[in-house]
Amino acid sequence: MRMLLIHSDYLEYEVKDRALKNPEPISEEQRKGRLDEVLAVFMSVEKVDEANPEEVVEKAVKEIKDVAGQVKAEKIFVYPFAHLSSDLAKPDVALEVLQKVEEKLKEEGFEVKRAPFGYYKAFKLSCKGHPLAELSRSVVPSGEAVS
Numbered sequence: 001m002r003m004l005l006i007h008s009d010y011l012e013y014e015v016k017d018r019a020l021k022n023p024e025p026i027s028e029e030q031r032k033g034r035l036d037e038v039l040a041v042f043m044s045v046e047k048v049d050e051a052n053p054e055e056v057v058e059k060a061v062k063e064i065k066d067v068a069g070q071v072k073a074e075k076i077f078v079y080p081f082a083h084l085s086s087d088l089a090k091p092d093v094a095l096e097v098l099q100k101v102e103e104k105l106k107e108e109g110f111e112v113k114r115a116p117f118g119y120y121k122a123f124k125l126s127c128k129g130h131p132l133a134e135l136s137r138s139v140v141p142s143g144e145a146v147s
C-alpha cells in the first residue's frame with residue numbers, strides 16, 4: 001500500500017464517470033463530497049497487500065494516525081488513487097481494504113469521508129504547505145519487500 005498524505009485546508013471531489021466496469025454503488029449524495037481542515041490520504045492498494053489485507057489495514061491506520069497526530073488533523077479523507085503504484089491489487093481487495101481503513105479510523109474517533117471507488121473524479125485540494133503538509137508512506141504485510 002502506497003499513501004500520499006496532504007494536510008489541506010480542504011479537499012472536495014465530484015464523481016464524473018465510471019473508471020471500472022463495476023464501480024462501487026453510490027448514492028446521489030456521494031457524487032460530491034468535501035471536508036475542510038483535513039488530512040487527505042491518497043491510497044493505492046498493491047498486489048503485495050493481497051497476502052495479508054488485515055495486516056496492511058492495521059499498518060496503514062497506524063501510519064495515518066501518526067501523521068494526523070503530528071499535524072493535529074481530526075478529519076481524514078480516504079481517497080482511492082490508482083496512480084501511486086504500478087502493481088495494483090485487484091479492485092475487490094482494494095475496496096475492502098479502503099473500507100476497513102475508513103471503519104477503523106472512525107473507531108479511533110476521527111471524522112472520516114471516503115471518496116467513491118472505481119470512478120473518474122474531479123477534485124480540488126488546498127495544501128497547507130507547512131513542512132509536514134506533504135508526506136508519503138508505504139506499508140506491506142510482514143515478510144514482504146516494499147517495492
Ligand SMILES: C[C@@H](O)[C@H](N)C(=O)N[C@H]1[C@@H](O)[C@H](n2cnc3c(N)ncnc32)O[C@@H]1CO
Nearest residue numbers: 019044045080081082088089094117118120
Ligand atoms: C481514475 C482516477 O481519476 C481516480 N482517482 C482513481 O484512481 N480511480 C480508481 C480507484 O477509485 C479504483 N481503484 C482500482 N484499483 C485500485 C487500487 N488497487 N487501489 C486504489 N484504488 C483503486 O478504481 C479506479 C480505477 O482504477
